Amino acid sequence: MPIKWVLHWQPHAGTSVNSQILNEVSQCVESINGVKEGRWKATLTFYKPMLRDQSLAGEFPRDFLGISVPEQPNKYYFVIRAQRIVMEADSSIQNIMEKLQSYKMRVALNFEGFQYQLGDFQLRVGKVVPTHSENLRGIVMEVEYLPISSIEKSRQIMEEFLQIWQEALSKRSLPGQFMHMEPNFTEYGLPEPYTSQHTAVQYATVMAQLIASVQSGQAVRN
Amino acid sequence: MECIVQGIIETQHVEALEILLQGLCGVHRERLRIHEICLKNSPNLGNVASEIRLLCDLEQTEPMWTVKHVGGAMRGAGAEQISVLVRTTVESKVSKNVLRLFYALGYKLDHELLRVGFAFHFLRGAQITVTVSSINKMLKLHATDEAVPVTPGIQVVEVTAPATSENYTEVAAAMSSFCEYLAPYLVIQLLWISERLDWLLHLSKPGVSTGVVATAAAAAASLMSDGGGTTL
Secondary structure (H helix, E strand, C coil): CCEEEEEEEEECCCCCCCHHHHHHHHHHHHHCCCEEEEEEEEEEEEEEECECCHHHHHHCCCCEEEEECCCCCCEEEEEEHHHCEEEEEECCHHHHHHHHCCEEEEEEEEEEEEEEEECCEEEEEEEEEECCCCCCCEEEEEEEECCCCCCCCCHHHHHHHHHHHHHHHHCCCCCEEEECCCCCHHHHCCCCCCCHHHHHHHHHHHHHHHHHHHHHHHHHHC | CEEEEEEEEEHHHHHHHHHHHHHHHCCCCEEEEEEEEEEEECCCECCCCCEEEEEEECCCCCCEEEEEEEEEECCCHHHHCCCCEEEEEEEEEECCCHHHHHHHHCEEEEEEEEEEEEEEEEECCCEEEEEEEEEEEECCCCCHHHEEECCCCEEEEEEEEECCCCCHHHHHHHHHHHHHHHCCCCEEECCHHHHHHHHHHHHCCCCCCCCCCCCHHHHHHHHHCCCCCCCC
């Protein structure tokens, strides 16, 4: 599948995300001739262990994530970042997890927004919100380059595109910027070419960044 | 949900059964080589004791993994009127690091086995699968190349068909009528066999001979005692 970079909005110190920034970003995509194509949505669910003795919580993963991505509606992905594990499964795995009664959903977040076509690039801009809520927790952006599925071969063109994009966005003087933190896919046992498992790992990485930036924002305010 | 019937057959009769199945099904057999790993939750994890099976199809060029959860068997008046066992099952095809994931989640290895044999898949009133396989245990952890039979001289026959809560009576009827053809060749039971195999394998740890029975007669006895075997 085509290479994709998932980016997250990193607010400047002392600022936070708001829907005005999201609007500006969307307008910016349209200003560089991005053609709006429709909506997209991914869902990230944090699971927590159901324990009889809470004092043993340290023995179980704290960052167990279940992810559904729009390009693979019949698949579901599990990621445990701390142990660099990613697993792809048929979506029926969610049913199995329910039956096992060993982990339950702690919180679920949606990445949702609009998709744009820009030549050979596909862009998705979206907000990060808890399911059943409009409480904005972050902004994400996906850049997909349709002709290439090799991570290494696409690196130069992706970097060049991002440079142009950051320049276009900088004219709006927004209080932050999009960051690309590429996970070490090899640690997850993910070789070339790019697959949806790579996307799941990127989502998990972005989620960790968002949590870290919310926590550091709180620390600044305190 | 699936309907299932299990039976055992002496290895000397397997060839005859295969010829019969070939004739009945009109399809060619497929080779079967499945590494099955049974995991259980660690004592502190979860509200209930839970068990999950990881199946690795070793016949494929690239081994294919499936997670299978087997729920409780249907009980009550409805269940008593049919001669097959109906149980809930959920399967999900997964990528190869499934074992690592479940270990990380706090699941522990209970036992593992290797099924070697053949399978027939065909449509006969229901989408029926018949597997005939010897059950082997590994002498070393995951060493499928060094597996030895748990019940020498005896193979396990499973007849299964997917079903739903709407159609299970029809599926069960189709399966029962098919199983009548097999009855002369094997002792058919409901589900005691897999439970007994699980128990034998649970007792058997790598490097220990417990759990491997020496003769066909002993194997049959270990699988059948108290099982309430019924010939259909």
